[in-house]
Amino acid sequence: MSRSDAYRLLACPLCHTVHATPHMVAFGFMVTEHWSDTYSVQSLFESRQGLRQCTACHDFYLQSEAPYIGHLTSAQASRLVAVPPDYIPAFLRRAGSDDVTTANTNSDSAHAGQFWIRWLKKWWVGKPFYLLPTDNPPGENKDPSKKYPRMMTASHGDLAGILENQEKYSVNLIQAARILNWIYLNDAYRDTAKSMVEKGQEPHSAFKPTETQIDNMRTLLALLEFADGGYRATAIAELYRELGQFDRAIQILEKITEPDYKSEAILEAARQGVRAPTLIPYAHQHKK
Numbered sequence: 001m002s003r004s005d006a007y008r009l010l011a012c013p014l015c016h017t018v019h020a021t022p023h024m025v026a027f028g029f030m031v032t033e034h035w036s037d038t039y040s041v042q043s044l045f046e047s048r049q050g051l052r053q054c055t056a057c058h059d060f061y062l063q064s065e066a067p068y069i070g071h072l073t074s075a076q077a078s079r080l081v082a083v084p085p086d087y088i089p090a091f092l093r094r095a096g097s098d099d100v101t102t103a104n105t106n107s108d109s110a111h112a113g114q115f116w117i118r119w120l121k122k123w124w125v126g127k128p129f130y131l132l133p134t135d136n137p138p139g140e141n142k143d144p145s146k147k148y149p150r151m152m153t154a155s156h157g158d159l160a161g162i163l164e165n166q167e168k169y170s171v172n173l174i175q176a177a178r179i180l181n182w183i184y185l186n187d188a189y190r191d192t193a194k195s196m197v198e199k200g201q202e203p204h205s206a207f208k209p210t211e212t213q214i215d216n217m218r219t220l221l222a223l224l225e226f227a228d229g230g231y232r233a234t235a236i237a238e239l240y241r242e243l244g245q246f247d248r249a250i251q252i253l254e255k256i257t258e259p260d261y262k263s264e265a266i267l268e269a270a271r272q273g274v275r276a277p278t279l280i281p282y283a284h285q286h287k288k
Helices: 074-080 114-124 156-164 170-183 189-197 211-224 230-243 246-253 261-271
Strands: 003-011 018-026 049-052 060-062 069-070
Touching: 003 074, 018 069, 049 170, 060 170, 114 211, 156 170, 170 189, 170 211, 211 230, 230 246, 230 261, 246 261
Parallel strands: none
Antiparallel strands: 003 018, 003 069, 049 060
8 A cells, every 4th residue: 555644845946836745655556457668557656757737837847856845744734735626426516507517527616516525525424414514623724825735747638748848848857758658649559459358359450659659659769778777678678669679679678687577578578579568467467
């Protein structure tokens, strides 16, 4: 499991706005699905390559490049960290005459099920709804502008803009954006592969990377070319494999002195001449 110890305060290196982020002291890395291009499903630790967006200037930076300002205890965080809007499931949302909601809407509104989610949360703690206070307790800071905003991650929709203006960012940030873009551009194949597997079909032949994908992978390879060993060596080999350069991928993977499930799965796929991203099974997922 993952465990946090209150919050760290980090400043945006561009406009110096201070954000709060959970201080993680233990990580759980088990996931439902883990793919050869580093994509994971239901991960307990999803860093998004450390790529963040400032809530004030709306520009992008790496969390590792953000200056450390201080630490908040749990008690302090409850008063000083802005609370994110509740996620309202689709079946609880209801549109009013002046409010239109969609299945992908995560924000709250007066007509989007806010009453119901509040009622359910209070019902869950086992206290009568009418006995629970609805106002902030005495002394609570009621001005949200004085609370530290939570750190935001960059979305898939942000990646194209970042890469189009890469001259304004660090090499490490562009590398992170390229990795996220690699994963994102492979999602179309993932959807196709799952559909084909459900029909009992072999999906690998459906992987046909576009020119945009090929350009992104080649550029990412150039950024990673001086790395060796461990995670980066595996990532480089996977990029070569997806580009169809199987001999180069095999050469890199056979030099890894301590191979793991991921590197071994990628090596096997390269030996079979398979380009498509592949699922990496954990030990407990191997068939006996």
